[in-house]
Amino acid sequence: MSDESSGGVAQIGAAVGADGGLAHDDPYYVTAPAPPGGERDRVLKQGDTFAVFDNHGDIRPVGMREQGLYHEGTRFLSRLVFRLGRDRPLFLSSTTKEDNLLLAVDLTNPDARDGDRITVPRGTVHVFRGIVVWQAACQQRVRLRNYGGDPIEVTFSFHFEADYADIFEVRGTTRPRRGRDLPPAVEGASVALGYEGLDGVVRRTRLAFDPPPERLTGADAQFRVQLAPHGEATVHFAVTCETGDRRPNPVGYEPALVQAAQSVRAARERACTVYTDNELFNDWLNRSQADLSMMVSPTPHGLYPYAGVPWFSTPFGRDGIITALQVLWADPDVARGVLGYLAATQADALIPEQDAEPGKILHETRQGEMAALGEIPFGRYYGSVDSTPLFVMLAGAYDERTADRAFVESIWPNVEQALSWIDEYGDPDEDGFVEYHRRSADGLVQQGWKDSHDSVFHADGSPADGPIALCEVQGYVYAARRAAAGLAGRLGHPARATELERQAEDLRERFERAFWCDDLGTYALALDGQKRPCRVRSSNPGHCLYAGIATPDRALRTAGTLLADRSFSGWGVRTVAEGEARYNPMSYHNGSVWPHDNALIGAGMSRYRLKEAVLKVFTGLFDASLFVELRRLPELFCGFGRRTGEGPTLYPVACSPQAWASGAAFLLLQSCLGLRIQAAEGRVHLDIPLLPDWLNEVHIRKLRVGDGSIDVRLHRHGGDVGVNILDRYGKVEVVILK
16 A cells, blocks of 8 residues: 555645575575665663664655564564554654664644645744654654644544565565564554464554544544634654564653663763764764663673674674673673673574574574564574674673673682584584584575675685685784783683683694785685685674784784775775675675774774774774764775765665664774773873874773772873873772883
8 A cells, every 4th residue: 555545634724684686595685676865863761672763753665665563583563654644744853862762753744734835834833743652562653733823623543554574674685474464453542463373372452542543543643723823732642562472561752761861871871971162973872872872781690782783683693792892891781791691691402593502692582473483583593603602702802901800710610611512513623723614504604793694705706615614713813812811810710711712723823824915914704615815805803803813913014904095995995895706885794884883993003003094993983973874883884985075975775874884983992092991900091192183182981890980081282192181980990001
């Protein structure tokens, strides 16, 4: 049904992972059947519920048809269209508030006519729509105000539909069979739509209106109000997502806003606060913090940052770990939740259809009908080669940052199981490198962070046959063994610490021999199943710098290659350098620019004290933030070279917000400052702190260090940075290396 044919009857007054390859090559390709509209989506999320609206606050099947109200991987509302009479209101403005709690929309009436006579001029009635998502419900307030000098009668309506599409159906997957729709049930001022899935679960969408509509059906709610001059009328309604026997009791619009605001305040009190003299950077940082707060969801094992809206609003192992690492210095509670959740879901058996092996860390988990039926393998799926070493890296980093020894001791067995997976299942041919080859026929072909089907290839463009050993994964394994060695030493296992350090150094030597490509000035993207290097300039070696596996001289050369014109677009480092066989700036992984990728690269450059290189990466992403709506960096953008006076070219199916894109600003700021916190020693390190020329002062308040905290001000003087401690609670030492 077209949007135009679905309006009300009243009158006013007298109105996904893929990269441009063919979809059949990648069963989990995110299709784009039509171009996105000129307007950008508006997004709200809380817990396992998120909503995607157009700029009117409506939900319509336009563009890529991603709009909707979703809960636990299912779309509970596929259409919600507000009309004044038969007409769509005129758009004035809409914005998601800085704290992401509320979508505020301002609309007005078009000209209402009686024949050739205008009975109500446009701009007479102002319509405000306030929308909030809280506790499995979407609450709306619609307020109408008559700014005319005459009384008028206003009729308006809401048309609604629910298709109960699984998120993978929305992404483009076709199902041979579906469940059955249930007849709508109208009772008083509410109506329930329903669907019984093939999984036997009944899902219902309940819409409740206050005051009651003049007419309510299974598809429309129609209202009629009398507005005196400067008079107003307000309607509230809630759309609640019900699954099985679970029937949430929505608290109402005002209480939902209050409770959501309390949740945001609690999140802010957890973390330190950062304020600078550059308001534009503050906007980027504040939006990033708000997006992270929105993406972080409570779980029985602690807080977990869901990956991204709309396609990945669920726990992902790799994404959660990297996000936690990015914000560890500012908000270590996120890392604790990620470690707790991933330890609890660590694989303990060999399950080929899930790519699960004992000790392996989760790739992703999904709810919804298709996951429950096994139509997709992602109900609980382990097909990532890097989540396991990254888990160990995070455990070591969290212990250093917090000295939360009791918690770290509780997950030490999980760390050991992860290390056992690295040694056994991760390296089945015992060549010393961790590689992947899927066991599941329906799983991911590529199991690194660039998981498009054709993201690993040779210089001539031919695909690399597995098992594949990615360069960055070897770096992660190196860093994991060093992190675990530190943990073992602190937990009283000195022999184990010595063995892990030896293994790390052996890996470093093998890695340098096998992966370095002197003529390219960087490391090979990967080794294929025959141990042949994929001699492609890519961003992956930047992660090797982050992990610390590169020798200093080769780290310097790698950084130079990453920042050369072929790789650096002006906005950031491309995933694949221009001129490589499969380079495509509009692809998902073969030439695009990813903020999180660049943040890790910047952190790697900082590790080797290449601070000017860090500033170049930091400045590129900061400049990009000036051009994107809400200062919200998306999951990725296209890799076209920067053009004067223009912003970056957006990627059509990028998630926005995306947790690890939001974390990029925090990691890059940390990298500039060379900030490292050792909680057990009560020490803050600043290693060659440097600030870009667009940032003169940085104030960090309530930075927790063990049982104490500090407030610090950093100010730039030419090429130097001064440090002033404004306040100190407890025993905290600041060490500055220049």
